[in-house]
Amino acid sequence: MLIDDPAIDPILEQYNDQLLALILSANNGELTRSQFRNQLDVLVTTFLTLAFLTAGGDIGNRSELDQLIEGHTEGVNRLTRDVYAGTYQGEENEDRLQSRVNTWVIAIAGAYAVGQEANTRQDERLVWRLGVADHCSTCLALDGVVLTRAEWESSGYRPQGRNLECGGYNCKCSRLLTDSESIGLENLPV
């Protein structure tokens, strides 16, 4: 459902459910603050890695994965602080909690996109496909564009990327394998 790629969507759903369950446990007083923080840290690291590997990411080419993992420390601390400030207590805050969790799920989809480029089969082509979301001008321009994995990496553009006009925080775009020829980096419309 989420980015409409059957390889990663079940993992994204599982992450969504586990993250929500963890926050609800904290809200119910079942975890100390440091237990919550540690479990959140493990959950994020596990799913970032899982998404990377599910995309065929080569663990020998994991520097970008490591950056994503390190970059999450601040987010883990912030979410811990907010949860223990009672921000997501009660039914009246359910929608706010779900939208916060959604941005975390998108970050896992981003690790999948990183893994697609760290795949050893660099000549394979991937086509950009718009997801079900509001689209920024970058994603609209990239819709249907075919490049090799290596060219996508050189382009600097990937789904959920921070350099998309929208910042990627709600990007549900994906890239799928295709037999079509690459349009070539010089023809990139952005």
Ligand SMILES: [Zn+2]
């Ligand atoms: Zn997008």
